[in-house]
Amino acid sequence: MKNIYMIGVGLIGGSLAIDIKKKYPEVVIHGISRKETTLDEALTLKLIDKKATLDDVVHADLVIISIPVDATVKLLPIVLDKISDNGLVVDAGSTKADICKVVENHPKRRNFLAMHPIAGTEHSGPSAAIPDLFVGKTNIICEVEKTTFKLQEKALELFKSIGMRMRYMNPEAHDKHIAYVSHLSHISAFMLGKTVIDKEKNERDIFDMAGSGFASTVRLAKSSPEMWTPIFKQNKQNVIETLEEYITNLTHFKDLMKEDDFDAIFKEMKETNYIKDILKGIN
Known part of the structure; x- marks a missing residue:
């Protein structure tokens, strides 16, 4: 070429x-x-x-x-x-x-x-x-x-x-899988950033307390909205499906907190630790 x-x-x-x-x-x-x-x-x-x-x-x-x-x-x-x-x-x-x-x-x-x-x-x-x-x-x-x-x-x-x-x-399989491993991650970062920014309006010290964990988690919220809005629009149905599953898991976690069931919380986090083996070798 x-x-x-x-x-x-x-x-x-x-x-x-x-x-x-x-x-x-x-x-x-x-x-x-x-x-x-x-x-x-x-x-x-x-x-x-x-x-x-x-x-x-x-x-x-x-x-x-x-x-x-x-x-x-x-x-x-x-x-x-x-x-x-x-x-x-x-x-x-x-x-x-x-x-x-x-x-x-x-x-x-x-x-x-x-x-x-x-x-x-x-x-x-x-x-x-x-x-x-x-x-x-x-x-x-x-x-x-x-x-x-x-x-x-x-x-x-x-x-x-x-x-x-x-x-x-095939294209349909690609769009379904990428909604979970990429598109959901970006939405999570944007909404975490929004949650903290909204809170920061009343608590000016909040960003002074932000460490590397917060920075790495919210990093994707710095991505271009001009690029990501069309992606969410084109992959709307798959993104909605992933969001519904994600919200279900968040609600379940909140319910365990309300019930003081920290043994169950530990168990869920421990089981999720398996992801480090799945992602081994990925930069």
Whole structure:
């Protein structure tokens, strides 16, 4: 691949650009954004080599779309209209069902690969891009059988070469599972932050008492609402299901507290400690 076009050069797009360029210095990274200031910053940070427009993607070997998922749904068919028969388009969205559905009957569906690299931080924008973000991380690939083999093969080899491991599933399964392990975590962080901020209005000393435990738990509340609101909207039914289960567990914990049943509380926390074995090795 000689020409890669990044539509969106924030945390994910920018970090991909860094790692691809490090592995393949001969590749030319072209940046596309609706904001000129974003492209200027990406050039200054050397995330991209050149600015580009949507019309330029006809020259692309690979187009990587890493913008909010609602914008991806609107833009993806347009990009596929413009891509050459030898070019491939991938997206990095945190939801997959709506994105796959919007192009299911597109004449160039074979030129699209749906993926979700499970990596990130709470920061956003070009300055948030960091090297080695994807090393050891899982990249979920959906509907791989609908993508031309020779195109998917090149792309998957590229992503493996920067440290990602591939896993395959259908879009509906992806969206259901990711609601539990990602979307619920972000909602919990946002609502914990809101609870503490509301309390802080009356108790000014509360943040002086906040330690590393609070900081790590609420970290995701610093994430971009512009990115996460569309994710919650696209994955609404799965998110509601996870919230209902989460609220049930919180209510049960509160009831045990009211009943002074601290033996049961200890037992529940002890059983949940098993998660450290499940998550062993995850950064």
